Amino acid sequence: MLCTTGFLAVMGPSVPASAAVPPSCRVGAYVTDLYGLDVSPRTIKADFWLWSVCPTDALDATRRLEFVNATDVTQSDRSVVKVGDEYWSQVKVSGTFRQQFDLSEYPFDKQDVKIQIEDSEYNASQFTYVADSKDSGYDHAISLGGFKIRDFGVGVVEHTYRTSFGDPRITHGQNSQYSQFVIDLKLERDDLAGFIRQAWPAYVAFLISFISYWIWASDFITVVGARFGILGASLFSVVVSMRAASLTGTSFGVTLVDQIHLATLLYTLVGVGCTSYILYKWVDPEERASVRRTNTVVALSTTAVFLIANAVSIGFAVT
The missing domain is CATH 2.70.170.10 (Neurotransmitter-gated ion-channel ligand-binding domain)
Incomplete structure (x- = not known):
């Protein structure tokens, strides 16, 4: 030119x-x-x-x-x-x-x-x-x-x-x-096998976090350690999986796999927050029935949001 x-x-x-x-x-x-x-x-x-x-x-x-x-x-x-x-x-x-x-x-x-x-x-x-x-x-x-x-x-x-x-x-x-x-x-x-290979640890972590909501006892203090332990293991597995996915996928930008991991991370952190709130309120016997209802509402609502968000993200990606 x-x-x-x-x-x-x-x-x-x-x-x-x-x-x-x-x-x-x-x-x-x-x-x-x-x-x-x-x-x-x-x-x-x-x-x-x-x-x-x-x-x-x-x-x-x-x-x-x-x-x-x-x-x-x-x-x-x-x-x-x-x-x-x-x-x-x-x-x-x-x-x-x-x-x-x-x-x-x-x-x-x-x-x-x-x-x-x-x-x-x-x-x-x-x-x-x-x-x-x-x-x-x-x-x-x-x-x-x-x-x-x-x-x-x-x-x-x-x-x-x-x-x-x-x-x-x-x-x-x-x-x-x-x-x-x-x-x-x-x-x-259209790499379905690659998607499953990179995303399944996040979904396992999601399932573990979901199960933690249903760990309950008449004396919540006796099971709080197990609940925090499960959530901690879930957080650790998500972080490790995100690192592995970034090494095998791409080193920049937010991909669909990254979105799934971030959503799982947020879902698990909500579980940690819910457990901490219950532990804080448990000292008052009059609040125990209320916090158990809160636990159920948080479990069901966050799970529904997580599943819907995943379905929408994957749907947009494959169409």
């Missing part, structure tokens, strides 16, 4: 700087492999063929490729063939591309992988892409560690930069627009 001012006259085809209808090339892509999805640096690796069909050889779009969201990229096996009055060129691309992964619904998350390509010399007033949607696609044999490709598409958007890049032909303060070709793959992860 920064080459716009100098290279147009020296190296590029003759393209009017302010053409009413800028020249264009039909551009398409076929993804042959998708791998190396890494949530920590938020990158994914892809191999694909990119082609263009242009009215002139000098306009060949595969010679001026800028991969906007790439960290590294290599191009190989470029070829150009004249077919009738058009020039068909293609190039093989392999690279690592930055993404904005949303892991809030992990391990039932859906990811939108994009590969963004722009012309490295001409802005949108000088050259535009036209998406070859019919011939673009992907290899259906691609296997990506727990993910499946649920949709694919290519399109063209006009990307705006809030600068002229120093181009003296553009009025100071004006923006620059570039035609951008976008390869879009929508991924879906």
Whole structure:
């Protein structure tokens, strides 16, 4: 893009700087492999063929490729063939591309992988892409560690930069627009086994905490130690499970598994608070019947809230 001012006259085809209808090339892509999805640096690796069909050889779009969201990229096996009055060129691309992964619904998350390509010399007033949607696609044999490709598409958007890049032909303060070709793959992860593996300790802790509400005796003081012991063990197991889940899942953001653990932690802390309240009130014999009713109400209401919240969170994640 920064080459716009100098290279147009020296190296590029003759393209009017302010053409009413800028020249264009039909551009398409076929993804042959998708791998190396890494949530920590938020990158994914892809191999694909990119082609263009242009009215002139000098306009060949595969010679001026800028991969906007790439960290590294290599191009190989470029070829150009004249077919009738058009020039068909293609190039093989392999690279690592930055993404904005949303892991809030992990391990039932859906990811939108994009590969963004722009012309490295001409802005949108000088050259535009036209998406070859019919011939673009992907290899259906691609296997990506727990993910499946649920949709694919290519399109063209006009990307705006809030600068002229120093181009003296553009009025100071004006923006620059570039035609951008976008390869879009929508991924879906459905890892039920992984969810069970990471979430079951939290549900066991929830069950233990629920049981603690029903540990009762005519003299509550005799069982309060057992009740606090059970709740303490539940809290410890939740914290350990959260740590293990973060190591095997993702190190940032709050995922669905994290939400379940946090809800279990809160549920257990309410149990600790309820037990402490009962112990405080037990010294007054007239309050004992009342605190037992309170114990039952707290047990049933918090359990209902916990189960409903879990059902809603999981339901949103899997749909």
